[in-house]
Amino acid sequence: SRSEVLSVYTEVFGAIALAEYAKAAGDETVWQKAMAMYELLMPRLGRPSDTSLLGYPIHAEFHLHADDMCRITVAWVFNEIRPDPRFDDDLTLSVDSILKRHWKPELGALLENVAPDGSPMLDLPEGRMFHPGHAIESAWMLMEIARRRGDETLLQTAVEITLASLDHGWDREYGGLRYITNVDWTPTHSLEADLKLWWPHGETLYALLLAWDLTGRDDLAEWYEKVHDYTFSHFPDPEYGEWFGYLNRDGSRVWTAKANGWKGCFHLPRVLYRCYRLFGSTSASGS
Template sequence: MTQGIRINGLREMYRSTLFDEMIPWWEKHSIDWECGGYLTRLDRNGTAYAGDKDMWMTARQIWMFSHLYRKHEEKERWRELAEHGLDFMMKNAFREDGTMYFRLDREGRPLSKVLSLYTEVFATMAVAEYAEISQSKALRQRARIMYDFLMPRLGQASDTPMLGYPLFTEFHLHAHDMCRITVARVFRDIWPQRKFEDDINTSINSILSRHWKAKERIFLENVAMDGTAILNLPEGRLSHPGHAIETAWMLMEIALERKEGPLMDTAIDMMLASLEQGWDREFGGIRYLTHVDGTPTHALEADLKLWWPHGEALYALLLAYLRTGRKDLETWYIKVHRYTFDHFPDKEQGEWYGYLNREGSPVWQAKANGWKGFFHLPRALFRAYQLLCEPHYPKTESRHA
């Protein structure tokens, strides 16, 4: 291994950040022992500043604790904390028609029913993961019912790209492909079946035929249903680097499982194109949103640096480098790693800041809201740690190797 990346030091850094700092922070501050479930509005020091509970964040936290139990250590506390969240969600979050409330108050009364589809994505993952560690037949059956209810609604035409207001234009959303592939891989990992593999393939084909424009090396978040770029609208020019990089590492993992070198190459190209599109060459870090043609975005937060795209990029780059040995990937990894660990960790109060300005200073110091919780970062750190614990680093037949 080169002097740039020292495996032993990195392994300990990821282990300590996740298991000694991050997980204990959430165990201490986010559990609502009085009313059930998890508190999803936490200030910088972990104090709850509101009792509202967002169900997609609750579901992600259930999944994360369950996944750690299943994949790392059968620690009873993790199972109990997953069950604590699951009980609250199953009791309060579902409507009679199978859709879900997005947001509840502290006691479990509904406050909003928007974004049910995305809430169901993470709830379906959570129920499946917990069903496996608990060996509950009832939950196993419930998870499969939820899966079958969810999947046909992904990939349908939307007039609301990036969760905004409706337009008189039909879009195909990359978010739907990413959701499908995420949920299907959880189910396939737990219960290997052809239908889950088929759903994974549906997402791969859609991503590569619709959203990834290989010739132009751009990844479009919103396209026409047939994959045609809609560049006359700002929403059609949108590049979301974090989303694209998250999808890229999923495709890399699949390529490695299947020993498909061309898919690995494509996923790496997607990742690098998205990094190049989003990287702030003046101040460093990954911009949250950009337009592929350089025109201004609608979103005023576009130039912010968010915690989760950097976490996704850390894992994606590390995976790509260790599997190919490419020098350009090592260079990118070191650059992203340094920026991330220099700017996001809160060395005084623990956990990480979520939102930095373009210059790299925190613009919002709280640690949890309806978007930031116990999911993206611990998942990325855990995957990176697992990767670094492997005794060797087999390579695919990459054209760049």
């Protein structure tokens, strides 16, 4: 049925929205609903899973980086609202899985799909998949955890992930961050691989700003300027506001809708508000 093809992201967005609303409204009943969704969601994340691609062999099992990213996204918000060792453990689980399973410093890549034990599966198209936007989105969450925990090693690794993803994923011919590549530049399975999407650019702006704020490194500031220029010259709609979502590789628009089944209000306000807070409240404000 239709409901079976809906993605776990819907539940991720629902869980954090309920949690934030419970806090804003001071409503314990809503918090209970948020927790119920947390209980439903967490067991679905981190289990070996086949992907939605037409894979070879068709029933290969992968551990998905996307699951770690979902867990970190949800557990961070819940832990911010009501700190609890349980949420903190889910953050630790996410950090460990990303670093030990998916981040391959020798390849300069955070692999999107690996074997359940973290072994690369580079002989399969899914195993070669590099998703720069996902990698960078996880990286800034790792930076926030590193900042909270005072974990300098984690911070440095998160910066490395960000820079490796930009080095690999930036389109040197047309500008902008590629949506999906294979780590070895073999052909991807995704028809839309070469498009430029709004959300990886937004997530990258915040990752670079946070990384620069925490390290002061010039190379991060330079990347920020470059991504900023591409992003703000291509995505915002000067006439009606909001951002266009999907550009062809050459930067022309695939279409002009501000929302669809995937583009909702999740990424953009989140990262712009975080950027805004960062400009106003941290060491960056002094420079």
